Amino acid sequence: MPQEYQMIAVQEVLPEGMLFVRINCILTTMVRAPVIAACFVLLVLSSFVQYAVGSPKVLDFTIYTDGTTHVFYQTDVDSQSPDSALNLYGNSIENLVVQDENGTLLSSRVNQSTATVETLGSSTIKADYDTPDLISKNGKTWTFHVNSTIDYSILLPKNSVIVGMSVSPLNMQIVDDQSLISLPSGSAEINYIIGVLGTSQTATLAIQKAQDFINTLTSTGVKTPMALAKLEEAKLDFNQGKYSDAESLAAAAKSLALQEQQTTNSVSNMSSDNLPISVLIVGGIIAAGAAGFMIMKRKRSSNSITPSVITKNNYIAPDKETIYKLKPELRQDDKDIVAFISEKGGQVFESELRKKFLMPRTTMWRAVKRLEREDVIEIEKVDQQNLIKLRKPEETEK
Amino acid sequence: MKALAIIFLALVGTLIINGPIQSYADPQLDALLQIATQARENLKMNISQINNVPDEITRLFKQGSDETDALSNAIDKKDVVSARQHFLSAMNFFKTTNDKINSLNVTQVNNQQQTDTLQLQSEITRLAKIGETLKTIAITNHASFDFTQFDQLIQKAKQDLDNGNISEASKSIEEANHIVIDAHQSLTNVAKQRTPDRAKDFTEKQIERLDKMGSTSTQNSMTQAPKVSTTSKTSSNFTSYENPKDTVAKLKKLAAAGKVDEALKVIKSFEAHQK
Numbered sequence: 001m002p003q004e005y006q007m008i009a010v011q012e013v014l015p016e017g018m019l020f021v022r023i024n025c026i027l028t029t030m031v032r033a034p035v036i037a038a039c040f041v042l043l044v045l046s047s048f049v050q051y052a053v054g055s056p057k058v059l060d061f062t063i064y065t066d067g068t069t070h071v072f073y074q075t076d077v078d079s080q081s082p083d084s085a086l087n088l089y090g091n092s093i094e095n096l097v098v099q100d101e102n103g104t105l106l107s108s109r110v111n112q113s114t115a116t117v118e119t120l121g122s123s124t125i126k127a128d129y130d131t132p133d134l135i136s137k138n139g140k141t142w143t144f145h146v147n148s149t150i151d152y153s154i155l156l157p158k159n160s161v162i163v164g165m166s167v168s169p170l171n172m173q174i175v176d177d178q179s180l181i182s183l184p185s186g187s188a189e190i191n192y193i194i195g196v197l198g199t200s201q202t203a204t205l206a207i208q209k210a211q212d213f214i215n216t217l218t219s220t221g222v223k224t225p226m227a228l229a230k231l232e233e234a235k236l237d238f239n240q241g242k243y244s245d246a247e248s249l250a251a252a253a254k255s256l257a258l259q260e261q262q263t264t265n266s267v268s269n270m271s272s273d274n275l276p277i278s279v280l281i282v283g284g285i286i287a288a289g290a291a292g293f294m295i296m297k298r299k300r301s302s303n304s305i306t307p308s309v310i311t312k313n314n315y316i317a318p319d320k321e322t323i324y325k326l327k328p329e330l331r332q333d334d335k336d337i338v339a340f341i342s343e344k345g346g347q348v349f350e351s352e353l354r355k356k357f358l359m360p361r362t363t364m365w366r367a368v369k370r371l372e373r374e375d376v377i378e379i380e381k382v383d384q385q386n387l388i389k390l391r392k393p394e395e396t397e398k
Numbered sequence: 399m400k401a402l403a404i405i406f407l408a409l410v411g412t413l414i415i416n417g418p419i420q421s422y423a424d425p426q427l428d429a430l431l432q433i434a435t436q437a438r439e440n441l442k443m444n445i446s447q448i449n450n451v452p453d454e455i456t457r458l459f460k461q462g463s464d465e466t467d468a469l470s471n472a473i474d475k476k477d478v479v480s481a482r483q484h485f486l487s488a489m490n491f492f493k494t495t496n497d498k499i500n501s502l503n504v505t506q507v508n509n510q511q512q513t514d515t516l517q518l519q520s521e522i523t524r525l526a527k528i529g530e531t532l533k534t535i536a537i538t539n540h541a542s543f544d545f546t547q548f549d550q551l552i553q554k555a556k557q558d559l560d561n562g563n564i565s566e567a568s569k570s571i572e573e574a575n576h577i578v579i580d581a582h583q584s585l586t587n588v589a590k591q592r593t594p595d596r597a598k599d600f601t602e603k604q605i606e607r608l609d610k611m612g613s614t615s616t617q618n619s620m621t622q623a624p625k626v627s628t629t630s631k632t633s634s635n636f637t638s639y640e641n642p643k644d645t646v647a648k649l650k651k652l653a654a655a656g657k658v659d660e661a662l663k664v665i666k667s668f669e670a671h672q673k
Binding site for chain 1: 426429430432433436437440441482485486489490492493496497500501516517519520521523524527528531532534535538539541572578582585586588589590592593596597599600603604607662665666669
């Protein structure tokens, strides 16, 4: 009551228009302010604590155009235990390196899809390795499949487009022309195509095709100023990284060149009506001769491509279907290789495989090594070349 | 006043527990649309290259395209659940469409030069990355391995590829690959060589830790009834003692005899028993 009395006294003394604040309201606000501040501090701290205490696991997959996947996995381990078991993605593991939180290299032993790492007091391990087992290929579609217990990210190769996805991504961003996708834990399948329309590769092809067509026309005396101008625009867009536009412009350049050719032909047809028949006959003979020469040349070149004759010392080629049955887990591209070797009588040179599947040396070497590990093939050195032979089913079964 | 404070604290508490999880669970809707649209555009162009497109392909593609439009509408309405459903449905239709196109086998581009260049570029990137990782590890671990030749080969491969010399680039890449294999082997050997020293340090630290644990438990047992030591057979046929004091004694004995491997097994079984 004395407080109320004082307040009234103050109110009476106050001049007109002056703001009046009740004392008990100030007191309540003063009490609440620290509570609110404490709550905000708690909120801010919680995010830091969750970041530090929460799952520190990191799992990144980097996919390369030859179907190899680089895996980076970081996780916390028991620092009191002398070793730690690490589940690996895939059975064929290459270039495995394991480091601790300080970058110290740790010794490890790989057994199938598990690595035993001698952690010896480390609290975190970081593993880097390559595996071809996460990707399969059917036609020109590549499929990445993984079953992860934690959230992870995938970096797809350049010039690739996703055409199928079994899960909703958490995020996606473009990093250096590559799609970086974050995915939730669980099983996921991503289907993608490399070198599709709209990318630099196909834009290059379109420009090249248009350029070749214009060059051919120019060599026959057809002038194509409009097509050339359009092609220059395409090249300009390509240099600026506008591949889709470049491709459209290149296609337009080719169409213009075709139009210009038709215009020139219609003009020349009008004048050629007066040409003597003998000139046409001579022209026809020259064309036939040129065609004959080309056919001869092609035959010769195809003969020269044929690799050195493989001597078959009573070698009986195993049936590809038997191999597929024994090795159902083979990748589609590996099955294609097996099918090709089988068609060729069960043995081919590695160089033939490279030519058939349009693969560079190292990529084919890895594929061959993979099949060798699976006991599907064996490699023999013949005249400093690798002769790839399909193993007999009973050998494969072992 | 008190009730208000309690409600406010409860609110903050809920935010602390659920906040980050909820925000993490929300997918980036733009990403969904971006992926679906890219797939649609790509398939559209692929289909345009086919003569006499089968009805099934046209139908499947249209269904995927309709689902993409529905996805776009769901995103406009900020309907996350519906957007996800339409995305998965669209991608499923696109995948089936793509499989059907693949079975026709008409869109294969057989340009060896292009394929080789793309593959080799990827190979160079992959090798360069592995090389960088191995270099960093070698420096951190004071392991001597000369990467000069590797760097030169990678540079040469890049130049050869730029000049269209695919066979030379391929050779350089192969040589660089061999160096990576050698470097990896060399670093693996370094790790193996250093493991016994690390194992010894680890054993000593564990003896120290268990010693402290033992003395603490002894102090505690002064006021309590004495704890009976139980033994258990581990998978490695080593007898593990629940009492840290006994384990320390055993470890000290093994360490003094230079049997670090056996000491590690004892530590492992002790840790397993503690859990």
